[in-house]
Amino acid sequence: MAAALCALAFLFPPPAHAERVRDLGQFQGVRTNQLTGYGVVVGLPGSGDDNLEYLTQAMKGVSGRMGLTLPPGIAPGLKNAAAVIVTADLPAFAKPGQRIDVTVSTIGKAKSLRGGALVMTPLYGADGQIYAMAQGNLAVGGLDASGKDGSKVTVNIPTVGRIADGGSVERAVATGFDSGETLRWNLFEADFLTAARVRDAINRRIPGLASVEDGVTLALHLPADADARANTMAMIEMIEVSPAETPARVIVNSRTGTVVINSAVRLSPAAISHGKLTVRIDENPTVVQPAPLSRGKTAVEQNSTVTTDEEKRSVALFKGGASLARVVDALNMLGVTPSDLVAILEALKQAGALKAEMVVI
Known part of the structure; x- marks a missing residue:
């Protein structure tokens, strides 16, 4: 009975994995848009910027909107304020009045944004138009503390904060959904x-x-x-x-040594032998003393010992069309490290036995 079931499974293989169309692509124009703004965070407990020129001008602009004109030539104390860049993603079909999350990041020497509040900041799109306004109290997940002796401790990133629903959409983005006979x-x-x-x-x-x-x-x-x-x-x-089926690819991360091989990789007939040769040189210098009452000088006599050790590894033979599982089993049998695996795959590529694209990231 089991043999019959195996035969049926071979004759009628399972269908290929299906994906929804929404997971393979998207409608043109129906996407998020990035927004950016320049603003000021106030209310910081002395952890803000120094008297930087761009922050001074920003504070004068904020004061001017409130009807307060600062005397010329006087720079306000800015330790309780910080110049920031505000970023947000505007979802597709967002309408005026809807709320979006915003991220606030320092651009100066501010040490922490904890306890600060963002002053009303316009957010611009790529076309230079204002699409949202941001304002509110920041939630900061980081912590920064320092002592008078110069000791300092920092937990996470205290110079980046987030305001949930801190942005209000002021302008909708045209998506082309309701115009034209053809949608791509x-x-x-x-x-x-x-x-x-x-x-x-x-x-x-x-x-x-x-x-x-x-x-x-x-x-x-x-x-x-x-x-x-x-x-x-x-x-x-x-x-x-x-x-x-995805193209055959071998992904190599040169920084971490990670190697990823997808299931489409196949090998032409090839034989692999990978060994390791170790050369060891031991230096044992000997001090030679002159004979008594002689005019000789103490000398150092060099004594070197050179040894070699070569690990004996078996040869792995790949038949044509070897699958990923066969490749992994054979390389594990050879006991290769990730760096050795990269060298083997490069050699197979040069030999024409590896039919895959090698991507180094």
Whole structure:
């Protein structure tokens, strides 16, 4: 019975893993947008910036908005304030009045933002327009403390804080969702086979709806009505597609020695022998004394011992089309370290036996 089940499993292999369309790509224009602003954090307990020129000008600008004009030539004490950069992500379809989270980071010599409050700061998009306003009390996860003798302790990063719902959206970003007859959908990674499979899966639901423009983009001919268009997009996102197998890649992290080999890597016939040769030189100098009543001088006689030790390793033979599991088992049998593994993979690549792209990060 078991043999029959194994035969059936061989004849009818399990289907390829399917992914939802929403996990393979996204609709063009339906994305987040980055916002940035320059502001001032006040209320710090003496952990702010020094009298920096850009912070002085920022404080004068804040005071001017409040109707207070500082006397010319007088720089305010700024130890209780810090110049900061404020960043935020504006979600797709965000409407005026909605709240977003903001991150506040120092740009000067401020030691900590703990206990500070961000003064109202405009947040700009890439086009130079104001899309949100940020203000509020900071939540800082770091801690900084120092003693009079110069000792100092820092926990996490006290110069970066976050304000939950600290930004208010003032302008919506046009996404192109409700304009034009054609809406484009883009793959996260270019692949002609995956794009064709997504097109076929969509057209099986609604014939003629999708067409491939290139290895990344599909053109979708959606209805003009916003409600019908949204329903069609929701249906498309939940369609399951079996993506194409990823290209064969070997990823090498040169800083940590990490090596990652994906399942698409195959080897042509090759034999690998990896050994380790150790050369050891021991120096045992001997002091030679002259004979009594002689005019000789004390000397040092060099005595060197050179030994070699070569580990004997077996030879691993790979047949054509060896899989990842076979490669890993054979290299483990050779007892290679991560650095040795990189050298072996590079040699296989040069020999033409490794059919994969090597990426060094």
